[in-house]
Amino acid sequence: MPDSSTSSAAQPSRRTLLAAGAGVTAGVTAALAAGSPASARAAVPSDAGLRALVSRMSLEEKVGQLFVMRVYGHSATDPDQADVDANLKEIGVRTAAELIAKYRVGGVIYFAWAHNTRDPHQIAELSDGIQRASLELERGLPVLISTDQEHGAVARIGAPATLFPGAMAIGAGGSRSDARALGRISGTELRAMGVRQDYAPDADVNVDPANPVIGVRSFGSEPDAVAALVAAEVAGYQGAGVAACAKHFPGHGDTAVDSHTGLPVITHSRAEWEELDAPPFRAAIAAGVDVVMTAHLVVPALDDSGDPATLSRPILTGLLREELGYDGVVVTDSLAMEGVRVKYGDDRVPVLALKAGVDQLLNPPDLDLAWHAVLTAVRDGELTEARLDESILRVLRLKARLGLFRSAATPPHGVDRAVGTRAHLAAADRIAERTTTLLADDSGLLPLSRRRTPRLLVVGADPASPTGTTGPPTGVLAAALGELGFAATALSTGTAPTAAGVARAVAAAADADAVVAVTYNVTANSAQITLVRELAATGRPVVAVAVRNPYDVAHLADADAVLASYGWTDVEVRAAARVVAGRVRPRGRLPVPVMRADDPATVLLPVGHGLSYRS
Numbered sequence: 001m002p003d004s005s006t007s008s009a010a011q012p013s014r015r016t017l018l019a020a021g022a023g024v025t026a027g028v029t030a031a032l033a034a035g036s037p038a039s040a041r042a043a044v045p046s047d048a049g050l051r052a053l054v055s056r057m058s059l060e061e062k063v064g065q066l067f068v069m070r071v072y073g074h075s076a077t078d079p080d081q082a083d084v085d086a087n088l089k090e091i092g093v094r095t096a097a098e099l100i101a102k103y104r105v106g107g108v109i110y111f112a113w114a115h116n117t118r119d120p121h122q123i124a125e126l127s128d129g130i131q132r133a134s135l136e137l138e139r140g141l142p143v144l145i146s147t148d149q150e151h152g153a154v155a156r157i158g159a160p161a162t163l164f165p166g167a168m169a170i171g172a173g174g175s176r177s178d179a180r181a182l183g184r185i186s187g188t189e190l191r192a193m194g195v196r197q198d199y200a201p202d203a204d205v206n207v208d209p210a211n212p213v214i215g216v217r218s219f220g221s222e223p224d225a226v227a228a229l230v231a232a233e234v235a236g237y238q239g240a241g242v243a244a245c246a247k248h249f250p251g252h253g254d255t256a257v258d259s260h261t262g263l264p265v266i267t268h269s270r271a272e273w274e275e276l277d278a279p280p281f282r283a284a285i286a287a288g289v290d291v292v293m294t295a296h297l298v299v300p301a302l303d304d305s306g307d308p309a310t311l312s313r314p315i316l317t318g319l320l321r322e323e324l325g326y327d328g329v330v331v332t333d334s335l336a337m338e339g340v341r342v343k344y345g346d347d348r349v350p351v352l353a354l355k356a357g358v359d360q361l362l363n364p365p366d367l368d369l370a371w372h373a374v375l376t377a378v379r380d381g382e383l384t385e386a387r388l389d390e391s392i393l394r395v396l397r398l399k400a401r402l403g404l405f406r407s408a409a410t411p412p413h414g415v416d417r418a419v420g421t422r423a424h425l426a427a428a429d430r431i432a433e434r435t436t437t438l439l440a441d442d443s444g445l446l447p448l449s450r451r452r453t454p455r456l457l458v459v460g461a462d463p464a465s466p467t468g469t470t471g472p473p474t475g476v477l478a479a480a481l482g483e484l485g486f487a488a489t490a491l492s493t494g495t496a497p498t499a500a501g502v503a504r505a506v507a508a509a510a511d512a513d514a515v516v517a518v519t520y521n522v523t524a525n526s527a528q529i530t531l532v533r534e535l536a537a538t539g540r541p542v543v544a545v546a547v548r549n550p551y552d553v554a555h556l557a558d559a560d561a562v563l564a565s566y567g568w569t570d571v572e573v574r575a576a577a578r579v580v581a582g583r584v585r586p587r588g589r590l591p592v593p594v595m596r597a598d599d600p601a602t603v604l605l606p607v608g609h610g611l612s613y614r615s
Contacts, residue, residue, distance in 0.1 A: 127194020183236020447582025
């Protein structure tokens with residue numbers, strides 16, 4: 001690994017290392033680049049050149065290229081001591097630079113909990129440091145840096161970067177143009193921070209309201225509508241020079257089990273799969289999606305072996321590659337998830353995934369075990385080196401299309417020019433306004449009037465921010481209503497309000513002209529129902545804002561009006577405030593049906609339902 005004590009005078013210049021690409025990378029760039037370098041995706045080395053590059057790799061380097069790994073720390077070479085300790089405990093290295101030197105990993109994934117994403121400038125510096133660490137090595141290659149930036153409920157990078165509504169909100173807006181703009185803007189900002197692969201969009205069709213893992217991460221329950229928005233978002237991201245990823249193949253939208261903690265079984269027939277699950281993935285492939293992510297779930301109609309799709313050759317090679325004609329990169333969902341670890345040990349999972357047709361092995365729980373398992377499988381003949389070469393070539397093609405062989409640098413000035421700009425933030429606000437959905441308002445309460453209801457109490461749930469940079473929702477909503485001319489007070493009662501909390505809210509309502517109640521994942525036995533009922537009993541009008549699942553409305557018969565924001569990040573909550581205040585009209589339409597609480601087989605509100613104001 002590079003000697004950090006070497007003087008700066010002895011080091012190659014940063015420009016030489018990152019813009020040209022050190023060693024063999026520079027040679028590949030000079031010899032193989034074709035076409036105009038005007039765009040990141042234009043300077044693509046020839047396949048013959050990439051094959052030559054693969055042929056010069058050692059077996060150990062080849063194995064490393066297949067892995068995408070987490071690493072703790074805000075810096076590639078100088079993380080905080082707590083992150084050094086975490087890296088030593090989990091990976092056996094101190095830093096990202098050591099990870100790359102030891103295992104030659106082809107990719108790194110960023111997480112907020114791993115302290116990779118403190119702020120945009122730090123992220124850019126980390127990305128730059130990771131690329132430098134790799135390109136300083138003999139036969140060093142650029143690293144494909146990735147993250148989960150779905151927006152809404154799943155986002156790893158927070159403010160001041162631009163945050164958009166999540167997928168179900170975009171589904172409620174129904175605009176392919178908005179989905180494309182989201183991908184373009186988010187991709188532009190990710191690229192400026194050195195993140196070139198985003199595990200988005202979610203292509204699952206959420207047909208189960210009780211789905212514990214997808215839910216609002218899906219664009220909706222209608223396959224064709226989901227397909228159109230998936231294709232649009234793919235086009236947006238990839239037009240900005242970031243690889244999009246359609247997930248979770250063959251479809252995770254109809255399960256009551258979270259694959260993080262168990263192994264779901266999808267009981268769809270082959271015909272049902274074709275009708276419900278396949279259309280978004282077909283649309284993504286037709287749109288040229290760079291990456292498809294696998295799901296850790298069993299689909300007996302597609303493979304009756306009992307193996308999860310991640311390890312299923314009939315699903316990944318037979319169905320995805322041969323029947324659907326996909327020849328891009330296939331990445332596993334995280335190999336640390338329980339769904340892929342139920343049947344096989346952590347040493348077998350990566351080998352079986354490669355045999356099934358996977359190209360990238362994401363975030364194994366024990367990298368050293370997984371890395372050596374693949375190495376041993378090749379040496380013992382269970383995997384051929386030619387099989388590894390197929391996947392490495394796909395990964396290198398992707399890196400080439402993204403322009404990483406031409407320049408892997410992440411210049412700091414790019415952050416200021418692209419991340420969280422006024423234009424980007426304004427676009428996110430406009431898109432959010434088109435997604436807020438008015439689900440119920442029998443009495444015509446909304447919009448609230450500053451003259452008739454000047455004093456507002458905002459109570460309810462304050463779920464944790466997905467990024468740690470937004471919220472709390474009650475405070476954000478109260479502040480936004482205050483900016484719109486109301487005197488608004490926030491009182492957090494949590495997702496499971498106690499009797500004492502309900503009593504405090506009822507007492508506070510005495511000094512308000514109307515109450516806005518924030519709800520989150522209301523179920524039949526939720527104390528949030530009691531909160532809304534008791535507030536309504538005070539005689540004050542109650543507006544409920546469901547900040548995650550629109551299904552909450554089925555349990556909120558005591559509310560005078562119900563809005564769905566589909567998310568609890570600031571951009572979604574502020575948009576809801578503008579709708580409540582009448583600054584904008586509600587325009588969203590349900591992208592999923594809401595079933596009756598007392599009869600889950602009967603539709604309460606159909607797909608497409610959405611009210612607006614009478615005047």
